[in-house]
Amino acid sequence: PEFGVRMPFKPTDFTQVNHQINTVLVGRALRLLDVQKHETVIDWFCGLGNFTLPLATLARTVLGIEGSQTLVDRALDNAKLNGLDAHTRFDARNLFELTPDDLVALGTVDKWLVDPPREGAFALAKALAVLKAHPREAWAAPKRIVYVSCNPATLARDTGLLVHLGGYRCVAAGAVNMFRHTAHVESMAVFEWDPEWQPRAEKVEFAEDAVPEDAEASEPEGSGAEGT
Numbered sequence: 001p002e003f004g005v006r007m008p009f010k011p012t013d014f015t016q017v018n019h020q021i022n023t024v025l026v027g028r029a030l031r032l033l034d035v036q037k038h039e040t041v042i043d044w045f046c047g048l049g050n051f052t053l054p055l056a057t058l059a060r061t062v063l064g065i066e067g068s069q070t071l072v073d074r075a076l077d078n079a080k081l082n083g084l085d086a087h088t089r090f091d092a093r094n095l096f097e098l099t100p101d102d103l104v105a106l107g108t109v110d111k112w113l114v115d116p117p118r119e120g121a122f123a124l125a126k127a128l129a130v131l132k133a134h135p136r137e138a139w140a141a142p143k144r145i146v147y148v149s150c151n152p153a154t155l156a157r158d159t160g161l162l163v164h165l166g167g168y169r170c171v172a173a174g175a176v177n178m179f180r181h182t183a184h185v186e187s188m189a190v191f192e193w194d195p196e197w198q199p200r201a202e203k204v205e206f207a208e209d210a211v212p213e214d215a216e217a218s219e220p221e222g223s224g225a226e227g228t
Contacts, residue, residue: 003030003054005082025148025176025186026054029113032172032190033146035059039110042142044124045095049075049088051113051148056087063106064090098123100130104139112145120154121147122161129165132195141167145191155187167195 003026029051035041035058043052046064048071055062056079066072069092079088093102096119114121128141145168149155162168168191175185 003057005053005057005084006078022050025188026051028176029146029148029188030054030058032188033111033113033144035111041111041113042106042109043113043115044121045114045116046075046090047071047115049078049090051115052088052090053078053082053084055113056084059087062088063109064088065095066090066092067095068092095121096123098127100127100134100136103127103131104136108138108140109142110144112142113148114145115148116154118151118154120149120151120158122154122158125158125161125166128167129161132165132167141193143193147189147191149187149189150184152185152187155189159189159191162191164199167193167197169194169197 033041033055035055037058037060039059041055041059041062043049043055043062043064046052046066047068049064052062052064052075064072064075066075072090072092075088075090076085079085079090095116114124116124131139131141145162147155147158159170163170170189171192172190173188175187
């Protein structure tokens with residue numbers, strides 16, 4: 001198995017059905033995140049630990065956060081199975097109602113991996129934008145974020161929020177062809193913290209249900225990950 005990680009799951013658990021392409025997806029996400037041995041990482045929407053456990057083979061500690069307690073329990077079991085429980089922690093919480101206070105309470109970490117469902121990670125991006133506008137003492141934004149998305153529309157929405165209001169530059173983007181011969185792809189975008197960088201000057205308003213009309217059919221371009 002890739003990264004020396006085994007990940008049992010039950011028929012009712014969510015998991016990527018294309019194992020071969022999932023291996024490509026995880027490998028590319030980890031290379032883009034470029035985690036070092038001394039770094040700490042949060043894996044948002046961690047599920048069974050699809051990214052968390054491979055990350056734990058590279059990082060000092062990884063916190064996996066997921067909305068389902070059942071999946072968190074399964075991730076804990078998988079971490080123990082792989083001898084990675086000393087490098088991982090897991091938490092269950094509502095990821096669609098995150099606040100700036102929640103992020104501050106979790107503390108400063110080096111990097112984030114974000115892999116939300118089709119609804120995206122609007123609350124997470126919004127909380128980062130609020131903290132950019134109103135910084136908190138003793139808390140700093142993650143210096144790099146890799147965002148993996150199964151819905152280009154919500155990825156485009158959240159990218160706009162991170163870039164225009166969150167203090168991030170989008171430095172790479174691309175797609176992995178998870179389901180061949182269909183219009184569905186797994187998209188990736190890489191964001192780097194750069195509070196001095198200024199996007200083009202225009203008034204931009206963001207709402208959770210505001211997604212580009214043509215975004216569903218578009219595929220990100222860039223150097224992040226090409227289709228396979």
